[in-house]
Amino acid sequence: MDSVSFVFALLKIALILGFLVTLTAVLTWVERRQCALIQDRVGPNRAVVYVPGLALKLLAGGGGLGLGAALAAAGMALREHPKAMVVCFAAAAVVALAGVVGAVRVPSGTVGIRLAGMLHPVADGIKFITKEDFVPPNGDRLLHALGPIIALFPALVTLAVVPFGDTLAVQLGAGGNLWSRLAHGRIGWADSLRHYHAAVPRFGMPTLSPDLLPVPLQIVDLDVGILYIFALAGTGIIGAAVAGWSSDNKYALLGGLRAASQMVSYEVAMGLSLVGAFMISSSLRLDDIVRWQSEHTWGIFVQPFAFVLFLATAVAEQKRTPFDAPEGESEIVAGYFLEYSGMKFSMFMMGEYMELIVSSALLVTIFLGGYAIPFVHRDGITLAFGDRVLWQAALPHVALVALSVLVFFGKLLAVCFLQLFIRWTVPRFRYDQVMRLGWRRLLPAALVNMMLTGAALIAVDHASAGIDQALRIAADVCNAVVVLGFAYGGVAFVRFLASRPKPQQELLSTSAQRAHAQGGAHTSPMQA
Amino acid sequence: MAVDLTLVSFFALAALTLVSGAVVAFSRNIIHATVALLGCFLGIAGLYVQLSADFLAAVQVLVYVGGTLTLILFAVMLTARIEDVRTSNTSTGLPVGVALVAALLLVLGKVATTTAWPETPRAPMPSTAKLGHALLGDYLLPFELGSILLLAAMIGAVVLARRAVKRNWEKA
DSSP: OOHHHHHHHHHHHHHHHHHHHHHHHHHHHHHHHHHHHHTTOOOSOOOOEEEEHHHHHHHHHHHHHHHHHHHHHHHHHTTTOHHHHHHHHHHHHHHHHHHHHHHHHSOSSEEEEOGGGTTHHHHHHHHHHHSOOOOOTTSOHHHHHHHHHHHHHHHHHGGGGSOOEEEEEEEOOSSSOHHHHHHTOOTTOOSSSTTOOOSSOSSSOOOOSTTEEEEEESSOOOSSTHHHHHHHHHHHHHHHHHHHHHTOOHHHHHHHHHHHHHHHHHHHHHHHHTHHHHHHHTOSOHHHHHHHHHHSOOHHHHOHHHHHHHHHHHHHHTTOGGGOTTOBTTTTBTGGGTTOOHHHHHHHHHHHHHHHHHHHHHHHHHHSOTTOBTTEETTEEEEEETTEEEEEEOOOHHHHHHHHHHHHHHHHHHHHHHHHHHHTTSOOOOHHHHHHIIIIIIHHHHHHHHHHHHHHHHHHHTOOHHHHHHHHHHHHHHHHHHHHHHHHHHHHHHHHHHSOOOOOOOOOSHHHHHHHHTTOOOOOTTOO | OHHHHHHHHHHHHHHHHHHHHHHHHHOSSHHHHHHHHHHHHHHHHHHHHHTTOHHHHHHHIIIIIIIIIHHHHHHHHTSTTGGGOOOOOOSSOHHHHHHHHHHHHHHHHHHHHHSOOOSSOOOOOOOHHHHHHHHTTTTHHHHHHHHHHHHHHHHHHHHHHSOSSOOGGGOO
C-alpha cells in the first residue's frame, strides 16, 4: 500500500466513524422530536446553555466579517475567472451582511441557546459519563463489562464494507510531494461542459492509464462483502446474552434469552431475503450490487418482496418497537440491560442506533441504488430509454463523485428517518407472535422469493432479443419513475415549507370554550 | 513494511486463538469458557483471512459464532446453578487421552511439515465463486448428501421438540 492509498484509507475511516457517531447522537434527538410531534408533546427543549449576549454579538459579527474577508480574498485570487470572482464577492457580501445583522439582532444580557433540543445528546453524554456505574454485587464483574463491548463492536465495524460513493480516480502527476500531487488530481475536469472528455470509462473500475489511482470510496472492498456484515452481526447476539446472564437478575436473563433467540431467528430470514439480490447481480460485493443497479435499475423494482422482508427483519434484528420483546415495561422491565447504568447502558443504546444506521445503509445499497443516481453514469447524464438516447450532458468527474457521496448520505438519512417513524407508528408484538412471524411467515416468504427469482433469471437468460430490449426499456421507465417521484417530492416539500401553518385549536372543555370566547387563555411559555 | 505487518497480525491472531483456547480448556467457570470460545473462533477466522480463504473466514464466524456458540450459550445459561459446578471429570481415561492427543499431534505435525506453505504474503484471492462452482459441479453428490443429512437432523429435532398434546390455550 503506497502512501497515497494509506492517507485515503485513514481519511475514509475518519469520515465513516465520525459520521456514524454524529448520526447516532442526532438520531436520538430525531427520535424524541418525532415522538413529541406525533404525541403532541413539547419534546426535548430543556437543555440550555446560557451565554452572555455580548460574546454572541462579537462571535456573529466577527465571524461574518472574517469569513466575508476570506471569501473576498479568494475572489481576488480568482481574478482570471470572472464568473468565479463575482460569485465569491457576492458570497462575501452576503456573509458579512448576515454577520452584522445577526450581531445587531442578538439581545443584550444573557441568552439561552436551545438549538431546538439539539443540545440534549450532549447533556446525555455528560450525564452518562458522570453517572454511577453500578455492577450487581452477585453478578459476574468481567462479563458485565464485556457484554456492552461485544454488543457495540459489530455495529462499529460493519459499515466498513458499504460503498458511500463512486470510485474516485486520482491522477498521480510525476514528481512533487504527496500534497501537490493530490492538488493536481483533478482527473477529467472539463474546460467547459460541452468539451468534456471523460478519462475514465463509463462503467466498471477506472484503471485505464497507469498514472490513475482508483480510490474506492469504501473502507475495504471485500469479496465476501455482505457475508462479513452478517457474520459480525452474529457476534452481537453473544453480547446481549452475556449481558443478560452476568447481571444476576431473572428479568435480565429472560431478556437476554429473548434477545438472543429473536436475533438468531430473524438472522436466518434476513440472510435468505437478500439471496435474490445476490443472484441478480451475481456477486456478494456491495460495490458490484450498486454497479448493477447503476447500469439497470434500483433493486426495489426487481426485488420488491425482498425489500419488505429485509426491512421487517432488520427492525427485528435491532430489537426496536414492533419487535421489542426483549424489553417490556410490564413483563420483564428493561430486559437484558436492566442492571446497566451510565456509559455501559449508553453503549447498548448507541449500538442499537448504529445498527439502525448500518441496516439503513444496507437497504440503500441493495435496494435503493446505493450512491447511484438514475440516468447518471461516470461520464455524465444520459437520458435514454433502451437504445434511444434522448439527451446527454457531460459532467466533470470530481463533481460526479461528490454528487454520488451526497446522494448516498441523503438516501441514508431518509431511510433512517423512515425506520424511526416505524417505531412510533406500529404497535408491538407479543413474544410468541414475534417468533411465529419470523419462522412461519418471513422465512417461507424469503424462500419463495428466492425460488421465484431463480426461475425468473433462467427465463430472462433464455429470452429472445425483443424481450431483452423490452426489459431494458422497462428498467429505464423505472428509473424515470424514480426521477419524477423525487422531483414531485422535492416540489411538494418546498411548498410545504413555504406554506403557512394552519393553527388548529380544538376546544374540548367548557372552561376552555369560555376562555376562548373571552379572548384566549394564558399561553404557557414552555409550549413548543 | 508489509511483511512485518503480516507477521505482527499473524502473531496477534495466533495469541488470541491460543489464549482463548486455553481459557476454554482450563477455566473453572463454564460461562467464561463459553465466552472465550468467541475469541477462539474469531482468531481462527482471522487466520483463514491470512491464508486468503475469505469465504471460509466469513462462514466460520457466521456458523460458529452466530449458530453454534449461541446454542452452547443457551444450553449453559438455562442449566440451573451451572456456574457453581466446580468438578471436572478427572477419574478415568488418562492413558487413552494421552494416546489420542499424541496421535493428533503426530498427524498435525506431519501436515505442518509436509505442506508447502507460501513464504510471501499473497494478494487476496476471492474464493466465493470458485467454491460455489466446485460445490455445484464436481462435488455435487457430497453436497447433496450433506443437505439430506442436515434435513434429516432438522426433522428429527422437530419431532423431538414438538409436543404430542396441545394445551388448552394453544387450540384455536
